[in-house]
Amino acid sequence: MSVTSLIDTALDRTVVLGYGWPGLLVRRVLPDWPDGPERMDGKVVLVTGAGSGVGLAAAVGFARLGASVRVLGRDEKRADEAAALTREQAGGDVDVRPVVCDVSSRAALRDFTTRFLEQEHRLDVLVNNAGVMPDERQHSVDGVELTFATHVLAPYVLIEELTPLLARSAPSVVINVTSGGQYSQQLPAGDPESEETPYSPKKFYARTKRAQLVVTEQWAERLREQGVHVHAMHPGWADTAGVRRWMPVFRTVTWPIIRTPEQGADTIVWLGTAAEATDSDGLFWHDRRPRPTTYPIGADPDPEEVREELWEYVTSLAHGERSA
Known part of the structure; x- marks a missing residue:
């Protein structure tokens, strides 16, 4: 070495x-x-959770590179605000458009992807960044535990539904924004939504990010032949609105070294143009390098049967074959 x-x-x-x-x-x-990122003129990028923090910084970064950026907000007001902030921070003549979807709702996701497929002719980069950490156990309108719906089910549906556009634009890249906290959690065998586990905001956040990483690897295997390259990354410790709202003590302790959102988003923007992203599949990135998905001091690797159980469960939820 x-x-x-x-x-x-x-x-x-x-x-x-x-x-x-x-x-x-x-x-x-x-x-x-690594060098980069490169110019992205003529390319289309969709970023969820783009209203603030790492998602906003990523949208700004892509816009500055010349990409046509779609910023997704839960409702029209949030989407418009995200687009305005992106334009303001990117500066210059940038193409930034608001799009609307409550990603925790299957019906909303289906309606959004139907419209998106009709309106767009290509999609080069999809960034699944939307995240939540409710203080108490909550469920989506579909009855799915909210962090699971947002971090696991929503990226699955967006990837599945938007694959035709991603494949048309191949080589294209999907970037799932997860968390270093996933190292502390294993997938719960027989209980994908952790309904049998006492609710803990940080534990459920980390556990669903672990699930998001596993689903990333499974999508990568299924889409590589179509030229769609699916990866995960974590931004490190970034000073975002979510951290300030949900983890104030953590922010206070780490404030001397906590990253700006732009520093946290660096690898997202780089992956959007990097040859390393289209020469590989299913990797877990941090600071422009692939990282192990487990460490000896963290949770053990997930058994293959539990990984497959998760995939089958999310697939059935996405297709409406299972009631949460």
Whole structure:
């Protein structure tokens, strides 16, 4: 292993420095820091959860590269605000358009994807970034546990429904924004929505992010032959509205090293144009490098039968074959 790789790995394993802004700054000066991102003129990008934080920063980054960006908000007001903020921060003559969908609703997702397929001629990058961390256990309008509906079911439906556009634009990239917190959780065998587990906001957030990562790997296997490359990434510790709202103590403790949303979004924007993203499939990225999906000090790898159980469960929910 080279000295550069040793430094990068040490930052990753220590977590504190690697997930904060010092890790990104050190990696940027290492000799093998990847080039890019490249210009994206003529390409279309869809970003969910684009109203603030990492999602907004990613949308701004893509717009600055010349992409035509669709920013998705839960309702018209939020979508319009997200588009206005993206245009303001990107500056210049940028093409940013609001689109509306409550991603926790299957019916809303189907209506949105139907409209999107009719209105758009291509989709080069799909960023699934929308996230929630409710204080109490909540369920979507479909009766699905809300973090599971938002982090697992919604990306599944968006990927499935928008595959025709993604395949038409191949090579295209799907980026699922997950969390380093997933290292602490295993998939719950026989209980995909964790209904048998006492509710904990942080635990459910991390557990559904683990599920999102597993579904990412499964989609990657199924779509690679169509030129659609599905990846996951985590932004490290970024100072977002969600962190300030749901994790104020964590933000207070980490404020000396917490990243800006732009630093957290760096790998998302880079993956949108990087050859590394279309030369591979199903990887878990942080700071422009693929990372292990489990570590010895975290949760054990998920058994294959539990991974398949999750896929079958999400598929049945997505197709309305199962009541939550």
